[in-house]
Amino acid sequence: MQYALLIYGQDPADDDPDAGMAEIAEYDRFTGHVRDRGVLRAGEALHPSTMATTVRVRDGQTLTTDGPFAETKEVLGGFYIVEAADLDEAITYAAMIPGARNGAVEIRPIVDFSAMPGAMADASGAS
Amino acid sequence: MATLIRVLGDFDLAEEAVQEAFIAALETWPTRGVPANPAAWITTTARNHAIDRLRRQRVLRAKTEALTRDATIDGDLTTTDVDPFEGDDTMPIIDDRLRLIFTCCHPALALDARVALTLRTLGGLTTPEIARAFLVPESTLAQRLVRAKRKIRDAGIPYRVPPIELLPERLGGVLQVLYLVFNEGYAASSGEALIRRDLCAEAIRLGRVVAGLLPDEPEATALLALMLLHDARRAAREGPGGALILLADQDRSLWDAERIAEGLALVDVAVAARRPGQYQLQAAIAALHDAAPTSEATDWHEIVGLYRALLVYLPTPIVELNLAVAVAMADGPAFGLAMMDGLFDDGALAAYPYLHAGRADLLRRLGRWSEAITAYQRALELTDNGPERTFLEGRVEEVYVAASRESRPD
Numbered sequence: 001m002q003y004a005l006l007i008y009g010q011d012p013a014d015d016d017p018d019a020g021m022a023e024i025a026e027y028d029r030f031t032g033h034v035r036d037r038g039v040l041r042a043g044e045a046l047h048p049s050t051m052a053t054t055v056r057v058r059d060g061q062t063l064t065t066d067g068p069f070a071e072t073k074e075v076l077g078g079f080y081i082v083e084a085a086d087l088d089e090a091i092t093y094a095a096m097i098p099g100a101r102n103g104a105v106e107i108r109p110i111v112d113f114s115a116m117p118g119a120m121a122d123a124s125g126a127s
Numbered sequence: 128m129a130t131l132i133r134v135l136g137d138f139d140l141a142e143e144a145v146q147e148a149f150i151a152a153l154e155t156w157p158t159r160g161v162p163a164n165p166a167a168w169i170t171t172t173a174r175n176h177a178i179d180r181l182r183r184q185r186v187l188r189a190k191t192e193a194l195t196r197d198a199t200i201d202g203d204l205t206t207t208d209v210d211p212f213e214g215d216d217t218m219p220i221i222d223d224r225l226r227l228i229f230t231c232c233h234p235a236l237a238l239d240a241r242v243a244l245t246l247r248t249l250g251g252l253t254t255p256e257i258a259r260a261f262l263v264p265e266s267t268l269a270q271r272l273v274r275a276k277r278k279i280r281d282a283g284i285p286y287r288v289p290p291i292e293l294l295p296e297r298l299g300g301v302l303q304v305l306y307l308v309f310n311e312g313y314a315a316s317s318g319e320a321l322i323r324r325d326l327c328a329e330a331i332r333l334g335r336v337v338a339g340l341l342p343d344e345p346e347a348t349a350l351l352a353l354m355l356l357h358d359a360r361r362a363a364r365e366g367p368g369g370a371l372i373l374l375a376d377q378d379r380s381l382w383d384a385e386r387i388a389e390g391l392a393l394v395d396v397a398v399a400a401r402r403p404g405q406y407q408l409q410a411a412i413a414a415l416h417d418a419a420p421t422s423e424a425t426d427w428h429e430i431v432g433l434y435r436a437l438l439v440y441l442p443t444p445i446v447e448l449n450l451a452v453a454v455a456m457a458d459g460p461a462f463g464l465a466m467m468d469g470l471f472d473d474g475a476l477a478a479y480p481y482l483h484a485g486r487a488d489l490l491r492r493l494g495r496w497s498e499a500i501t502a503y504q505r506a507l508e509l510t511d512n513g514p515e516r517t518f519l520e521g522r523v524e525e526v527y528v529a530a531s532r533e534s535r536p537d
Contacts, residue, residue, distance in 0.1 A: 085285070
């Protein structure tokens with residue numbers, strides 16, 4: 001199964017570049033670990049939520065606003081997509097992500113449309 | 128059932144397949160005779176039904192592959208072309224139950240869902256029975272079960288006994304669910320007596336399964352001991368009309384000697400592993416109560432020590448309250464009262480009727496009548512449990528009588 005590991009935390013402070021470097025090194029270690037195991041499918045870091053733009057279409061009108069979808073203290077800062085045999089394996093990876101120590105990692109199983117061809121039309125129509 | 132759920136990864140499909148297998152059994156056993164191992168026969172037949180269904184519905188191709196793979200791994204019982212009448216290996220079925228307990232109690236499921244799923248899947252209780260036991264509408268409980276099963280399937284919660292490095296953490300979750308089920312049955316806070324007894328019986332039965340299959344885990348053994356030692360006192364806890372009888376006032380000849388003997392022996396086994404834990408401490412406390420001929424003859428000093436140790440594992444105000452009660456028994460009510468008064472400071476227990484009732488009891492024993500009455504009345508305001516209210520009202524009456532006797536000695 002594939003799982004999205006969504007990393008939530010506070011936006012990084014601009015005034016502490018050393019802490020930022022140490023964190024990047026830790027993320028590099030984690031990325032290397034999952035890549036070596038052959039389970040890494042994707043992984044990206046996102047710019048701070050102050051860089052976010054949110055788009056809604058209502059009655060054919062595109063509404064564009066500054067900022068993230070929801071104003072919360074902890075924001076989505078990055079994500080990995082990993083292949084794991086089951087939730088326990090995904091939990092093991094999530095717990096290794098540096099952001100889990102001061103923020104939280106949300107694990108979301110990824111829908112596998114290829115395993116349910118009959119459901120594909122329904123699912124794509126509903127979402 | 129547990130075997131099939133693991134193999135198929137789908138509760139509903141497994142339930143259906145088992146039903147079909149039972150129908151097949153009704154049709155064939157009368158003519159062919161009951162097989163040597165009926166459970167294995169049902170499992171294999173249900174599995175074959177499930178495979179047929181899966182093949183018909185190509186949508187679940189991935190699961191058919193899992194089935195085939197599994198069939199290769201444990202070929203004896205599970206290959207699809209074996210004569211089911213020859214299977215005699217029941218061990219995989221027992222192991223599957225353990226796997227299923229860990230699945231049902233997975234921390235990725237909400238606690239109330241874990242409890243419901245464990246009782247429904249591993250216990251002998253029906254959905255309406257569980258709903259009645261936990262005082263929730265049947266539809267709510269059914270929803271809870273559906274959602275939990277869907278999460279197990281869609282989030283990929285594994286069917287397995289966790290690897291050794293996860294075992295302590297996960298076993299704790301399993302024991303928590305079993306003890307919660309037991310307590311729900313034991314603390315007669317509400318609901319029907321019969322169903323409450325069922326809950327205790329189920330918790331003990333599942334506790335036996337877990338302790339039996341994980342003999343090297345002292346906490347599992349200790350939880351079984353703890354439940355047996357509590358359950359042994361059941362008959363003595365209730366007076367006529369369901370009246371509450373406190374431990375100190377119970378007729379100890381009504382205690383179940385067999386359960387106590389089993390519980391005491393299990394405590395010894397658990398403690399011998401020298402890996403202490405919260406259930407061992409609680410079981411040791413229960414053991415001291417159960418082994419004592421009277422309340423006065425109880426080793427209260429030892430109980431005080433055990434509660435102090437338990438506070439390290441369970442730093443909760445309730446444990447502190449129990450410690451204060453034990454201190455009152457060991458060193459005198461004034462010492463216990465001082466500890467209880469301290470408990471009001473953190474506020475967590477201010478609305479807890481047992482703190483007020485406990486304080487009232489100590490004030491009564493100290494002859495501080497008017498304060499005792501105030502405390503009993505505060506406890507009465509905070510509980511709507513019938514037997515408990517009757518008990519507290521009785522105590523208020525006693526204190527009035529004692530106080531008036533003192534003021535007019537003749």
